[in-house]
Structures are given as C-alpha cells and as structure tokens.
Amino acid sequence: MFLRNDLGLETAGGTSALRFGRAPVFAAELGWQDKLRARAAAIDWTPDLGSQIGSRDWWRGLATCLGLMAAAWSLNPGIVPIDAGAAPPLAGKDYDEVRAQGIAPLAWGADTGRRMAANDLVAPLAETPERPQVDLTATLGEGDDLTALLQRAGVGREDAARAAALVADAVPLADIRPGTRIDMTLGRRPSRTVARPLEQLAFRARFDLNLSLRRTAGGSLNLARQVIAVDRTPLRIQGLVGSSLYRSARAAGVPAKAVEQYIKAIASRVSIGSDVGAADSFDIILEHARAATGETQTGALLFAGLDQGRRRVQLVKWTDGAWWDASGKSERQGFMGMPVNGRISSGFGLRLHPLLRFMRMHKGLDIAAPWGSPIYAAIDGVVQFAGRSSGYGNFVKLAHGGGIASGYGHMSRIAVRPGQRVARGQVIGFVGSTGMSTGPHLHWEVWKNGAAVNPRSFSFASVSALSGEDLRAFKAKVAGLLGIRPGGR
Structure with missing residues (x-):
C-alpha cells in the first residue's frame, strides 16, 4: 500500500521510512524527572464532567474543579457589595411634574416631549398669573397676637380684625395656647396691589373646641364651633x-x-x-x-x-x-422665715446689754433694718397681743398653735389688731426704735411652750383638721378618687 506524505513522497506500507528533526528518544534513555513530566503531561486534568460520569477521569476533573474553587475562595479580597436602594415610585403631583419634563417613546402612547419648546403660536405673558387660591399654615408664637399673625400671612387688615373679633366671641384670645397651628385659605384678589381675601380659617382653640371661619356667598365671614367630647376621668x-x-x-x-x-x-x-x-x-x-x-x-x-x-x-x-x-388632717413642717429684710445685729444668748451695760440673756434676734421697713408674720397665726409693752415698745405677739408663739418688738407702727388671723408673709407692722432701743431694728422672739428658743434654729410642725361642710366635701373627693380603677377606665 502506498501513502503520500506531506512532502509529496510516496512510501510503502503504513509507515514512512523518512524521519525529519531530532532523533527519537527511547524510554530507557529518559531520567526519572523527565518520566514524571511526561506522565503528568499525558494526564487530562480537565475532562468533560458531562461525560463518563463516575469514571476515574471524571473524579479527577471534579477534584480539579473543587481545588480551583477553593483557591479562588481563599484568595477572595473580601469586598462587601454595596446595596443600591431603589428610588420610591412617584405619584400624584410629583409624577405629573416629572412626566411633563421628561421624554418617553411615542410607541408607548406617551405625549411628553411635544410641548418642550415654544412655537410661533405661543404669546408671551406680561406677568406670571397668580393661583386662584393659596393654602397656608401659620403657628401662634409665645406672646403673639392673632390679628398680627393673620396679617403676616397675607390677610388684609380688615379681614384679620374681623376674624380675630369672631374668634374672641367664642374663646378669649389670651387662652389660645402658643404653638397652635392655624390653617387658612386665601382667595383670588382683583390686583396685586391689594391683599388676598380670607376664604377659610380653621384651628383648635381649646382642647375641647374646634373653630372654623368660612366666607359666605354674600362676602361676610361666618364662625362655626365644633365641640369635642372630652372624658376627664382622672x-x-x-x-x-x-x-x-x-x-x-x-x-x-x-x-x-x-x-x-x-x-x-x-x-x-x-x-x-x-x-x-x-x-x-x-x-x-x-x-x-x-x-x-x-x-x-x-x-x-x-x-x-x-x-x-x-x-x-x-x-x-x-x-x-x-x-x-x-x-382630713394636714401637717406642715419647716423653718420660720425672716420677718424683715435686714442684717442680724445681735444673736440669741448671753450678751452685754447695750443700755444696761451688764451681761444679760438675749432671748431673741435683733435685725437691723431701715426705719419704716415692713415686718412680716413668720408663719400663720392669730394676733394675741398688739400694743405697748414696756421695754419692747410697740409689740405684737402671734399665737401659732401647738404651744408656739412669736413676738415682734420696737415697731414704729402696728398694722394688726388683737384677735386678727394673719397668714405667713402678711405685714403686721413696721420697723422702728420704740422702747429700750439704740436704733431702728426689729427684736424677734419665738417661744415653745413658754420657753424662748432660737428663732433661726427652730423647726415647727403644725397640724390642721377640716370640719363641717369642708370635711364632708373632702371625704366625697377622697372616695371618688379611690374609686378610680388603675388606667382611669
């Protein structure tokens, strides 16, 4: 059998007698490294995993695939993907505004893009037209006035005064709490030189009352009250x-x-x-x-x-x-307050008397103050004595109950009478220098069960009790409060 090789030479048999290039190398002449390379080159490391499933070559290809995946995972740089949030869909006025300015395919039935530019039929306007109505919201500030607020919002002076007068008929303007939101609608005006008329106004005047103003067909403002039901259970x-x-x-x-x-x-x-x-x-x-x-x-x-x-x-x-x-009992504890504004010129205890010139127990406090300064009751009490008392001069004694009494001497003038009930802080007289005194000051004494005590360190506790109609009304209130279930239901 004759075969034609690539050089155009014919050879007999199935093999060619001619060989070109390097002489063939036999296995016996190869080293162990060359043998290993030759064997590795002869192995198909990436066989088709879709064929011969389960064979040795298939398992070897699977191992190669898993190894490459493991290598890729180990070399992963760890970059965390960033999630891009989708924009919310547009609706209402926002959708109409975007659609009017956008261009969409006409094949989708869009009519945008057809009025993007003016043509010869467009006539320029002398001024921008105004909206027929304007909706506003204003907030009443601390110390603000309703009339001034409406005028700042654009309401005319007459409409603002009329609206404030109508609101004042329903609720005192001073009772409207700061922070109240007022919704209003301003109507069309004949020209830009005048203020817009007030068409509507609504706000919550009180917790239990809504007020609204509306312009009638005749042009006048009409007030409407909406009472809100309120449950006041504590x-x-x-x-x-x-x-x-x-x-x-x-x-x-x-x-x-x-x-x-x-x-x-x-x-x-x-x-x-x-x-x-x-x-x-x-x-x-x-x-x-x-x-x-x-x-x-x-x-x-x-x-x-x-x-x-x-x-x-x-x-x-x-x-x-x-x-x-x-x-129905009330207990009050505390310290007595200073009965006059001044400085303590002499304290409680033994001292050298400024006039008698010998050591003597000073049973109170001397408080120096300008002539005519008001003297106040230290705590609630009843006037037990008011008049002249030897060395004390013009003197007032108050009984406070529980064996407690207080005295005020050297007054220039007395402002209470015996038997009168006085409250803490009430004026009972004025600073002077009557009696044994070297200058204008107040001599203040406090007694506990007849014994003089230091007014500055004395603490008191007074107990009062209700009686008669006051006690019955108090008991009824207590019963009503204790009858409320937790949660106020």
Whole structure:
C-alpha cells in the first residue's frame, strides 16, 4: 500500500521510512524527572464532567474543579457589595411634574416631549398669573397676637380684625395656647396691589373646641364651633417602687413633673431615702383628659399614695393647694422665715446689754433694718397681743398653735389688731426704735411652750383638721378618687 506524505513522497506500507528533526528518544534513555513530566503531561486534568460520569477521569476533573474553587475562595479580597436602594415610585403631583419634563417613546402612547419648546403660536405673558387660591399654615408664637399673625400671612387688615373679633366671641384670645397651628385659605384678589381675601380659617382653640371661619356667598365671614367630647376621668397609676421610686414611676407612664410633685408630697410624711423599700407600692392619680379625636392631656397630681404594708400614706390635694391625708388632717413642717429684710445685729444668748451695760440673756434676734421697713408674720397665726409693752415698745405677739408663739418688738407702727388671723408673709407692722432701743431694728422672739428658743434654729410642725361642710366635701373627693380603677377606665 502506498501513502503520500506531506512532502509529496510516496512510501510503502503504513509507515514512512523518512524521519525529519531530532532523533527519537527511547524510554530507557529518559531520567526519572523527565518520566514524571511526561506522565503528568499525558494526564487530562480537565475532562468533560458531562461525560463518563463516575469514571476515574471524571473524579479527577471534579477534584480539579473543587481545588480551583477553593483557591479562588481563599484568595477572595473580601469586598462587601454595596446595596443600591431603589428610588420610591412617584405619584400624584410629583409624577405629573416629572412626566411633563421628561421624554418617553411615542410607541408607548406617551405625549411628553411635544410641548418642550415654544412655537410661533405661543404669546408671551406680561406677568406670571397668580393661583386662584393659596393654602397656608401659620403657628401662634409665645406672646403673639392673632390679628398680627393673620396679617403676616397675607390677610388684609380688615379681614384679620374681623376674624380675630369672631374668634374672641367664642374663646378669649389670651387662652389660645402658643404653638397652635392655624390653617387658612386665601382667595383670588382683583390686583396685586391689594391683599388676598380670607376664604377659610380653621384651628383648635381649646382642647375641647374646634373653630372654623368660612366666607359666605354674600362676602361676610361666618364662625362655626365644633365641640369635642372630652372624658376627664382622672388617671390612676400603680406600681412597685423597685430599685428606684423615680425610675419605676416614670417607667409606669407618670410624667416627670408629676413624679417630682409626688416625691415632694410623700417626703413630707416619709423619709424617701431610708423608709421606702423596693417591695412598697406607689399609687398616683393625675388630672387627665381624653378627647374624642384621640388626643390626651395630663394635668396636676391629685392623689399621692404609698403602701408599705404596715403603713399606708394617702395624701389628697385640697382646694387650698395643701396636701391633706385621707382623714382630713394636714401637717406642715419647716423653718420660720425672716420677718424683715435686714442684717442680724445681735444673736440669741448671753450678751452685754447695750443700755444696761451688764451681761444679760438675749432671748431673741435683733435685725437691723431701715426705719419704716415692713415686718412680716413668720408663719400663720392669730394676733394675741398688739400694743405697748414696756421695754419692747410697740409689740405684737402671734399665737401659732401647738404651744408656739412669736413676738415682734420696737415697731414704729402696728398694722394688726388683737384677735386678727394673719397668714405667713402678711405685714403686721413696721420697723422702728420704740422702747429700750439704740436704733431702728426689729427684736424677734419665738417661744415653745413658754420657753424662748432660737428663732433661726427652730423647726415647727403644725397640724390642721377640716370640719363641717369642708370635711364632708373632702371625704366625697377622697372616695371618688379611690374609686378610680388603675388606667382611669
């Protein structure tokens, strides 16, 4: 059999007798390294994994694939992809504005892009046309005036005055709280030289009242009142004191200001730091209003209670502003205030008398002050004596109950009469130098069960009790408060 090779030579048989290039190398002549390279080159490291599944070559290809994947994973730089947030879809006026300025394919039925430029049919305007109506929102500031607010918003002077007068007929303007939002609509005006007329106005004048103004067909403003139903059942909150009375009450929903009032009231009966434990429970009742529209308001503290198991404190705020316990008694503690503005010229104790010139017990305080300075009652009391008293000169003595009395000497003029009841801070006379005195000053004495005590270090505790109609009204209020369930429902 003759075959034609690439050189155009014919050879007999299936092999060519001619060989070109390097002489063939036999296996016996190869080293071990060359043998290893030859064997590795003969192996197919990346066979088709879609064929001969399960064969030795297939498993070898799978191992190669897994190795490459492991190498790629180990060399991964660790770059975290950044998520791009999609823009929210446009709707309403925003969609119309964007669509009017955009160009979309006409094949999709779009009509944008056809009015992007003016043509010969467009006539220029002498001025920009105004909107037929303008909707505004204004906020009433601290110390602001409703009339001035409306004028700043663009309302004419006459309309602003008329609107303020109509609102004043429904609610005093001073009662409108700062921060109130006022919605208004201004109508079309005949020219730019005049203010827009007020068409509508609406706001919440009180927690239980909405007011609205609307211009009628005749051109006048008409006021409409919308009364809002309000449930004024007080809010009662109870809970354990735990590790902190303040934090526990705040966590239960009591406003911070009310918690401060509660602690101050309870502290007048119980030592908060040492006598109140974690297992004690607090009981708080607050003024509370719930409107039918969903809003709520929390007011002053009405009831302060503390249950310690062995002892229960229940205090109620009465009409005089003081805290009374559930039995109708009020206890007041504290120190006496200075009865006159001045400086202490002589203290309590033994001293050399400035006139008699020998050591003598000084049973009060001398307070130097200008002639005619007003003298005030240190605490509530009843005038027991008012007149001339030997060395004291013009002298006033007040009885405060519980064996406590106070005296005020050397007055230039007395302003009270015997038997008169005076309140703390009330003027009872004026500084002078009557009696045994070397200059204008006040001599102030305090007695406890007839014995003189130092006025500056004396602490007092007075107990008052209600009676008659006041006690019955107080008991009714206590019963009503204690009948409220926690949550105010």
